[in-house]
Amino acid sequence: MSLMQENEIKFYCPQNINELDQIIKTSKEKLTFVAGTTDLMALEHEWKKINNLVDLNCVKELSQKIEIQSDGILIGAAVPMSGIINHSLIKDKFTILVEALQQVGSEQIQNRATLGGNIINASPAGDSLPVLNVLNAQLWIGPQKNGEFEKIQVSEIMSGPDETTLKTNKYIAYVLFPFPEGENLFWYFRKVGQREALAISKLSLAVLGWFKNGKIENIRISAGAVTAQVKRAIKTESALINKELNEKLIDEARKSLEDEIAPITDIRSNVEYRKQICGELLRDALFQVKLEN
Numbered sequence: 001m002s003l004m005q006e007n008e009i010k011f012y013c014p015q016n017i018n019e020l021d022q023i024i025k026t027s028k029e030k031l032t033f034v035a036g037t038t039d040l041m042a043l044e045h046e047w048k049k050i051n052n053l054v055d056l057n058c059v060k061e062l063s064q065k066i067e068i069q070s071d072g073i074l075i076g077a078a079v080p081m082s083g084i085i086n087h088s089l090i091k092d093k094f095t096i097l098v099e100a101l102q103q104v105g106s107e108q109i110q111n112r113a114t115l116g117g118n119i120i121n122a123s124p125a126g127d128s129l130p131v132l133n134v135l136n137a138q139l140w141i142g143p144q145k146n147g148e149f150e151k152i153q154v155s156e157i158m159s160g161p162d163e164t165t166l167k168t169n170k171y172i173a174y175v176l177f178p179f180p181e182g183e184n185l186f187w188y189f190r191k192v193g194q195r196e197a198l199a200i201s202k203l204s205l206a207v208l209g210w211f212k213n214g215k216i217e218n219i220r221i222s223a224g225a226v227t228a229q230v231k232r233a234i235k236t237e238s239a240l241i242n243k244e245l246n247e248k249l250i251d252e253a254r255k256s257l258e259d260e261i262a263p264i265t266d267i268r269s270n271v272e273y274r275k276q277i278c279g280e281l282l283r284d285a286l287f288q289v290k291l292e293n
């Protein structure tokens with residue numbers, strides 16, 4: 001197969017996970033896994049370095065499987081985002097994920113783009129990342145050893161801008177979203193971009209929490225596109241837990257998040273804007289909780 005370049009690319013289309021793992025085990029060269037290609041096709045310089053392409057779309061378990069398990073929902077890393085957005089149980093139980101994926105690119109992009117690609121692309125502006133963080137998503141990494149995937153938390157794979165800890169010839173097979181336990185759950189997701197569709201995020205905020213008797217029992221907060229690496233705002237989370245949710249606390253949390261996120265200036269936005277708007281979004285999220293309870 002030859003694509004936009006002189007070097008020949010070996011193309012693999014494994015029909016199932018065992019075949020995929022066998023290709024990996026017998027290969028002495030670097031393999032490039034590909035799913036929706038929405039990122040990879042745009043990176044022309046990367047193609048010069050690709051010699052072996054493995055199309056994860058061929059592996060039906062990875063490109064089609066959405067399975068309800070006792071503890072959560074397991075989604076193939078190569079399932080197109082539109083398949084996730086239109087799944088009735090995901091819409092119902094993980095509305096925050098659907099809201100975030102609906103804001104990735106446009107419908108055309110969502111018809112091809114995958115969670116695996118969004119994670120490995122590791123862009124600070126990757127829209128799924130803050131939501132994967134607050135949902136405590138677990139990644140199943142292949143190839144399998146003794147019939148088992150390695151399991152890691154999503155926070156363990158992100159190591160920097162455009163960088164992950166995933167080793168050569170390893171791939172993300174599945175993403176497991178544990179059902180959030182307990183009652184009185186609240187969630188919030190906002191993306192701030194230049195326009196509604198086809199806009200790379202200036203910043204985003206994902207919040208998931210539990211509210212009871214006037215207090216936040218637990219909360220997870222993750223901002224996107226503000227720093228080089230998408231992380232949880234642990235300090236701000238701790239400042240909110242088990243305290244009465246009033247205007248004073250909400251304002252303290254806003255200030256705490258502004259300090260904690262330590263944003264960067266880049267072509268899409270600057271430090272001041274990111275700090276202020278991120279804080280305001282948290283304020284908005286917490287006021288909604290207060291008003292609704």
Ligand SMILES: Cc1cc2nc3c(=O)[nH]c(=O)nc-3n(C[C@H](O)[C@H](O)[C@H](O)COP(=O)(O)OP(=O)(O)OC[C@H]3O[C@@H](n4cnc5c(N)ncnc54)[C@H](O)[C@@H]3O)c2cc1C
Pocket residue numbers: 032033034035036037038039040041042056077078103104105106109112113114115116117118119120121125126127128170171172173198199200201
């Ligand atoms: C016009 C346009 C608009 C966009 N808008 C947005 C947006 O608003 N928000 C946003 O977050 N992103 C956006 N993107 C980026 C892109 O669509 C997403 O990052 C998407 O999720 C990538 O998924 P993919 O399956 O297409 O990845 P691919 O292009 O197939 O792969 C991306 C990278 O991940 C690797 N990879 C893919 N799957 C796996 C796997 N399972 N295991 C190991 N490695 C893997 C590939 O080798 C490659 O390095 C946009 C892209 C375009 C072209």
